[in-house]
Amino acid sequence: MSYSILSTWSGAQKHPRHSPVHRRSTVHRGFTLVELLVVIAIIGVLVGLLLPAVQAAREAARRADCQNRMRQIVLASHNYESATKRLPGYAGEHAPLAVNMVGGIVRTDKKGVPWMVQILPHMEQEQLAKNLGRICDTIPAAVPISQSDYSFIEAVVQGFYCPSRRDAKSYPLLAPFKDRYGEYGARTDYAMCGGAAYSADPNLAGVDLEAEGVWSLGNKIQMKEITDGTSNTLFIGEKAMSSIRYKTGSDYGDRAPLAGMPEYHGVTNSYVRFIARGTHSDVPDSCTSCHDFGSAHIPGWNAVMTDGSIRTVSYTADMKVLKAVATIAGREVETLDN
Template sequence: MHFAPTLPPTTRPARRAGFTLIELLVVIAIIAVLIGLLLPAVQKVRDAAARMSCQNNLKQMALALTNYEVRNGKYPGSNTFGPYNGWPVLILPDLEQEAVRNTYVATANWYDAVNEVPRNSKVKTFLCPSANGARSGRSAAPGGPASYTAAAWDYSNVAVVALALLTDLGYQDPSAVWRGVMSSQGSTVAQITDGLSNTLLLVEDANRPEYWVKGKRVSDRDPSFGGDGTATGTLVGGTWADHDKGFGIEGTSADGNTFVGPCAINCNNSFEIYAFHTGGANVAMADGSVRFLREGMAIRTLAALGTRGGGEVVPADF
């Protein structure tokens, strides 16, 4: 007797379990939390990189100005008159910008038609990555209301300190010395008696001609001093080629809206030290070193750093 072989029971592939809606929501929530944790870290890295790039810009310009001083026996003046040009034109070769310098006609004014192409040339060293690099600067021609646009920059030099105003309000001690390193006549090294490492050379003054106060852009009113020669007016001076370069340290009110006052750093970008870095602004000292001045610095300390020979006592940890 033969028996038919017993066949194994039919086997079916096991069904793969999928994600339930709740599980998907949990995964999405976890991813959202991770992104929320990572974004601040990524932003901090970007901010740090921009700050370092900005510091490098100041370092290059400070070294270029040092080379100029060695060649000419003094630092250039803050402004030039007849023809009207800015001192950045003088250091373009030291910044490896010979192409721009060779097309710039220094015997003409910066706003003349012959200089239209070079004055609109963007120079990377003159732009801080934390600011709006796509903007154009704007500055007024001397002796008239005409305003000209040109390539922007985010820096400036300290020409003077408004000692009379600061002293009257009790923010500074009386002093006969109010000039900075790059005043209208410039300075020799011998005139910087406060010490090169204790004297400001270059500072950030970013995003002009946009008007910024305490981290917010202001578009519904003009600054109380705009740099156009009037008590109130349009914010100008934000082009690297123009003759309107340096400014006077005077501080603002605590809210940043009016001059003169105790607020020293990142209060107002209308011819004051202003940057888009968290907690402070970069500056270059006359010895070529670059420092980060923190918000909250006393205007008295900043004014002391601005003069070339006031003999003030500056805190070691400024």
């Protein structure tokens, strides 16, 4: 009996029982709903603070890219001038002054190659320039082009697009361009400066102002004719557009593809702008923008002077200054600053 009790006591020593009072809990404590909501709120505040800064940085990068693309256009135009001794001109809107831009000879049939096509060989796009030149300068406007030529109409030149406005691709064509060129055509977001005003202005009836700017209707000017100075003379700028028609092809000042169609006056609206009514940011819907400079950028529209220098022009810039820099020989003393 004593042996049994001793044996039992010994076993108990080897395997002692632990009281629940001394047992430690291994349960992990999680977040409460209040704590989780606080964390989410903090993250939301941080995102709200950082997102505008990120968006502003991205837009600044796009605006700088836009400026660089415009500078390359001016450089290509300078190379064109070095090769031909004249700057590119443009075919366009008014029958008496229409011109064949290949040879610079005045013609009554109003054939012509748009200014963008003229400088393409100096943007490493020589083959595209040849095909577009053939299409718009040898095929009558009343004759639809062959389907094999559609690819040239749709061919995109990335340097002609503002990255803040739309992707570099072809966009829908409307009549009469659709009847001639098919469903889609490449575009440009940049326009040449035709001068301080345009002849359709009812206040300037009977006054010929097409020869005021660097880009002259019916004429290709020489550098020596820019007596106001190349740093004081506007070369190209961003063209104003309706902000809800970037991709529809229905903006009146954006209807023509790069190949143009000089027999139709709407071509000029797509490629040339005048300092006639001032400038403005892209508005939701406005037909009056078809002759104006403007932009999708918030600070102002990008402009490149004839010497290649860049300006960011405020939408509230002095009209007297704008009209002065739009002319090549106006003898004005105003300069366009950032």
